[in-house]
Amino acid sequence: MIGMETADEEALQFMNKGYGKKDILVQCGRLEQAGISYKFFYLE
Numbered sequence: 241m242i243g244m245e246t247a248d249e250e251a252l253q254f255m256n257k258g259y260g261k262k263d264i265l266v267q268c269g270r271l272e273q274a275g276i277s278y279k280f281f282y283l284e
Contacts, residue, residue: 242268244282 246252247261271278 242278242280244280246282 244264245255245257247264249260252260268278
């Protein structure tokens with residue numbers, strides 16, 4: 241499981257997370273290439 245607070249670019253920058261939504265997609269692509277399955281859950 242991957243816990244995501246948000247994928248909203250403005251919110252990620254405001255919270256100074258150090259990554260953006262593109263980074264999330266790149267890392268998920270790496271997991272897929274390695275054959276690792278994952279699921280997301282979002283906090284509201």
